[in-house]
Amino acid sequence: MSETMQATSNEPSPVWQKSVVPKGQSGLRALNERRILTLIRQHQQLPKAQIAKQTGLSAQAATVIINRLEHDGLLQRGEPHRGKRGQPSVPFSLRANGAFGLGIKIGRRSMQISLIDFLGNVRASLCEHWDFPAIEAMQRFTQKGLRxxxxxxxxxxxxxxSGVGVAMPFEIWRWSEQAGAPEDELARWKEFDVLAAVQKFTKLPVYLCNDDTAACAAELWFGQHRELSDYLYCFVGTFIGGGMVLNRKLHVGRSGNAGAVGSLPVLAGSGNAQLLDSASLHRLEKNLKQMDVDTAFLHARHSIWPDNLPAVARWLEEAAEGIVQAAISAHAFLDLDAVVIEGAVPDAVKQVLLHKCEQLLADADCRGLSPLRLLPGSVGADARALGCANLPLLAQYSL
Incomplete structure (x- = not known):
């Protein structure tokens, strides 16, 4: 995570906003404990000697902390590895049931509440669909779902x-026309205190984060692209959004909104346009509705798109054009390893989109730039839900 996240619990995090912690619910582990838990989480398992070496702690200090974390049920020891000489090496890993995180994802077309364990496995999940985000519906579902x-x-x-993470779009009250939502209903979110509203239903600490930042964090922590140091993350949802990873840490900027690719201007005819106007699912939904096609499948939890849908091929072309423009611009400024493309779409659709992006990138004039890879996201369509459930685990057990 970002450097400022390595500060003490009294310093604000740029990644999330936090509610006032109820008395006796702080749960924040000591700094060296969090250093060790973060290290093990990154490597999946490590022996004491490697932990001491990589943290700079003495062997004795590392042993004391590891034994305490094991006693508290956060770590578990694996089978000894016998080498050619010396004592067997015993690896330690996170214990799945050592801690849990609750997440509430508030989206433009649905709301989801999930429970994950310390390893990021989803233990339970509930979902409710809506035509647009409504405050009363959010409160009812939150109370019912948490219970x-x-x-x-x-x-x-x-x-x-450990707590409740909440992820929602930045400025959810904007773009009412594109979202097909009543402007006056969305405007109510501008003054609505989401943290306070959720806190009414739980004694646990509550954390609030941008939904696409949460998805990017899920890819960083639970994804398969661990070899990447610097990348732009794009999530194709109702509105396309994204996040940034720099030096293997989530980079969120001063207001927590870095990687907001949806707001990037794109070259599209003579008018002004943003990437969200062409590379978002709301654009495809609008086109399909004009053709009298039922679009409920776009918002299904595990969506399977019908074959031979009209307008999809054109949408994929337009989305790929915009994403590649954004990718090249980001790469020119930051010299990235890759751009990771994820979305609330079936894997087959994601692969077609990725292939079209690769073709456009290969034909683009990238003189003066180093080679750039385009990679599929490895967490999947539920990345935002997983990311927000992970917020309390990051806050209390990680750097």
Whole structure:
């Protein structure tokens, strides 16, 4: 995560806003404990000697901390690895049931509440669809969903839930016309305190984050592109958005909105246009509705798109053109390893989009730039939900 996230709990995080922590609910681990947990999370498992070496702690200090984390149920030891000489090496890894995180993803077409364990496995998830984000519906579903998920846990598991992460679009009240939502209803979100509203339904700490930043964080922590140091992350949802990873850390900028690719201007005829106007699912939905095609499949939890849909081929062409423009611009400024493309679309559609982007990039005039890779996201369509459930785990157990 970003350097400022390595500060103490009293310093604000640029990644999320945080509610006032109820008395006795801080749960923040000591700095060296979080250093070790973060290191193990990155490498999946490590022996004590490697942990001491990579953290700069003495062998004795590392042993004391690791034993404490194991006693607290956050770490577990694996089978000893016997080398050619010396004592067997015992690897330590995170214990799945050591901690849990709750996440509430507030989207433009749906809302989702998820519970993940310490390894990022989804243990429970509930979803509700809507035509547009409505405050009263959000409050009802939050209260009902949190109660339902927590009631399925035993007493010990409830005690290991670290908090509630909330992820939602930046300035959700804007672009009412593109979203097909009543302007007056969306405008209510501008003054609505989401943190305070969610806090009414739980005694756990609550964290608020941009939804595409949360998706990017999920790719960083749980994805398969661990070899990448610097990349732009694009998420094709109702509105396209994104995030930035620099030096293997989530880079969010001064206001937490870095990587907002949807707001980038794109070359499209003679008018002014943003990337979200061409590379977002709302554009495809609008075109399909004009052809009297039922678009409910676009917002299904695990969507399967019908074959031979009209307008899809053209939308994919326009989306790819805009994404490649954004990719080249970001690469020119930041000299990236790659651009990772994810979305709330079936894998087959994502692969077609990626292939079209690769073709356009190959034909683009990139003189003066180093080669740039385009890669598929590895977390999947639920990246935003996974990312927001991970917020309390990051806040309390990571740097």
């Amino acid at each position: 339902a998920i927590l009631s399925a846990l035993d007493e010990e598991e409830v005690g290991r839930v």
